[in-house]
Amino acid sequence: xxxxxxxxxxxxxxxxxxxxxxxxxxxxxxxxxxxxxxxxxxxxxxxxxxxxxxxxxxxxxxxxxxxxxxxxxxxxxxxxxxxxxxxxxxxxxxxxxxxxxxxxxxxxxxxxxxxxxxxxxxxxxxxxxxxxxxxxxxxxxxxxxxxxxxxxxxxxxxxxxxxxxxxxxxxxxxxxxxxxxxxxxxxxxxxxxxxxxxxxxxxxxxxxxxxxxxxxxxxxxxxxxxxxxxxxxxxxxxxxxxxxxxxxxxxxxxxxxxxxx
Amino acid sequence: xxxxxxxxxxxxxxxxxxxxxxxxxxxxxxxxxxxxxxxxxxxxxxxxxxxxxxxxxxxxxxxxxxxxxxxxxxxxxxxxxxxxxxxxxxxxxxxxxxxxxxxxxxxxxxxxxxxxxxxxxxxxxxxxxxxxxxxxxxxxxxxxxxxxxxxxxxxxxxxxxxxxxxxxxxxxxxxxxxxxxxxxxxxxxxxxxxxxxxxxxxxxxxxxxxxxxxxxxxxxxxxxxxxxxxxxxxxxxxxxxxxxxxxxxxxxxxxxxxxxxxxxxxxxxxxxxxxxxxxxxxxxxxxxxxxxxxxxxxxxxxxxxxxxxxxxxxxxxxxxxxxxxxxxxxxxxxxxxxxxxxxxxxxxxxxxxxxx
Numbered sequence: 294x295x296x297x298x299x300x301x302x303x304x305x306x307x308x309x310x311x312x313x314x315x316x317x318x319x320x321x322x323x324x325x326x327x328x329x330x331x332x333x334x335x336x337x338x339x340x341x342x343x344x345x346x347x348x349x350x351x352x353x354x355x356x357x358x359x360x361x362x363x364x365x366x367x368x369x370x371x372x373x374x375x376x377x378x379x380x381x382x383x384x385x386x387x388x389x390x391x392x393x394x395x396x397x398x399x400x401x402x403x404x405x406x407x408x409x410x411x412x413x414x415x416x417x418x419x420x421x422x423x424x425x426x427x428x429x430x431x432x433x434x435x436x437x438x439x440x441x442x443x444x445x446x447x448x449x450x451x452x453x454x455x456x457x458x459x460x461x462x463x464x465x466x467x468x469x470x471x472x473x474x475x476x477x478x479x480x481x482x483x484x485x486x487x488x489x490x491x492x493x494x495x496x497x498x499x500x501x502x503x504x505x506x507x508x509x510x511x512x513x514x515x516x517x518x519x520x521x522x523x524x525x526x527x528x529x530x531x532x533x534x535x536x537x538x539x540x541x542x543x544x545x546x547x548x549x550x551x552x553x554x
Numbered sequence: 555x556x557x558x559x560x561x562x563x564x565x566x567x568x569x570x571x572x573x574x575x576x577x578x579x580x581x582x583x584x585x586x587x588x589x590x591x592x593x594x595x596x597x598x599x600x601x602x603x604x605x606x607x608x609x610x611x612x613x614x615x616x617x618x619x620x621x622x623x624x625x626x627x628x629x630x631x632x633x634x635x636x637x638x639x640x641x642x643x644x645x646x647x648x649x650x651x652x653x654x655x656x657x658x659x660x661x662x663x664x665x666x667x668x669x670x671x672x673x674x675x676x677x678x679x680x681x682x683x684x685x686x687x688x689x690x691x692x693x694x695x696x697x698x699x700x701x702x703x704x705x706x707x708x709x710x711x712x713x714x715x716x717x718x719x720x721x722x723x724x725x726x727x728x729x730x731x732x733x734x735x736x737x738x739x740x741x742x743x744x745x746x747x748x749x750x751x752x753x754x755x756x757x758x759x760x761x762x763x764x765x766x767x768x769x770x771x772x773x774x775x776x777x778x779x780x781x782x783x784x785x786x787x788x789x790x791x792x793x794x795x796x797x798x799x800x801x802x803x804x805x806x807x808x809x810x811x812x813x814x815x816x817x818x819x820x821x822x823x824x825x826x827x828x829x830x831x832x833x834x835x836x837x838x839x840x841x842x843x844x845x846x847x848x849x850x851x852x853x854x855x856x857x858x859x860x861x862x863x864x865x866x867x868x869x870x871x872x873x874x875x876x877x878x879x880x881x882x883x884x885x886x887x888x889x890x891x892x893x894x895x896x897x898x899x900x901x902x903x904x905x906x907x908x909x910x
Binding site for chain 1: 564565566567568647648651652653788791792794795796798799801802803804805806844848849850
């Protein structure tokens, strides 16, 4: 499991995260949501060790600061919000880098299956630099999946850290990527995802951590967290979730009348 | 998760092609090397000399001097300098994540030049004993320090949070180069050594001063750099995705960056110390190779060394034969060949320098 205690981050002389405690279980998708500027991405970057921070992060019971980066790369993979590349590597070369970074160096036969998970096999020979934003995002997800292809190795779960994995995708690919990520969790891996869209979050996440102003504002399942009092307070606007009849899954529609806006 | 059907084509793998290219480049280097030994102002021929040696005949004095003491060290130095500059370009571009970073364009070469001139002019102020111990390597070491200092300064100015701003890098490079060359100019005019007054050597380079002693000083550093390049090629591939992404892929980013900067400073510094500032090799060679066989640094770095050597030997052949018996500075030849390629890269990929 992933545990974090007292994560505090200062950026540009200003404290942006104030002692966040957090936990995520393998076999589940834990989503991090919150308004713009609430510290979602900052928190993810602190969790993955990209940002200097106070507090400790434990990965499967070990403090991540004590794990060498090469070993860490075999335990978890990180998807940034967007990746611009300087040189025209082909899509399959990008995915191969992921294989090499994890425990799967030389297993080139996994390149196409990894691309298939994000619906991008047709891009395999294209230069990455020629792709659209959504295509690049899917290719990066394929690279990250390739890095930790098996969700569990020797009974040790491996982890996916995703920063807005579906925000630049069309609905069809959003659905495919969510299915892929759910499948990874269902097979025992752990997923921590920063999400923007609350409806997609409700559809995807087992647990949701809501951040506001660098603090945890709420924590729980979609049913527990996506309620009118919590959301209205966090997002500073009236938000009244509806329920999908079959699964009682909460959903939100813009509810203000045109006149109010 | 539809199953991958078996009739899907295997993705193109450019690695085998890149290594085949290594073989062809090695052959071409051999051919160009022989050609460079053959052509020159004197009509001494390596073939005649070889035939004589084969039959046990003695070489004439002219043949000995021209072949062994002029053309051969010149060939070796051209190859070393070309290999070093081309690989420096490829590594600098990988480090800055931009195909326009060239040691000459971003001021690294000028920093090395300032170091070399400083050592020559001010080295005389050192105590005699110290001067004799350091000897000729003082110039190389000073050029290395100058190049290293400039690279670090450039990186500090242009990079924030692992993101290099390309306009800042290019503009800072212009400023650094101008400053270094101005200071070098002051030193040159302070010096009474007539040879030093020849600023063209430092601004446009020449292989004319090639001696076995110079080859001997530059060979160990460039050989070490060549052998060390596999250590950083994997890291540079990771850095192509960004420094954070590279770290998450298990790359020791800081170590890679430190090694890369030392590498570039060492190779560029040595090249400047023995041959002066020669531009554009570092940008043209890696660019052509990326077009031919892809940007993977593992084959790119050794291939750049080979093509850089080929290009430099060819440029030197042109420089010393086209206006024979006089010589052109070799930097004029590389600029005539390289500057249009630089412009062509800009035309094809305008976005690279823009703010996007």
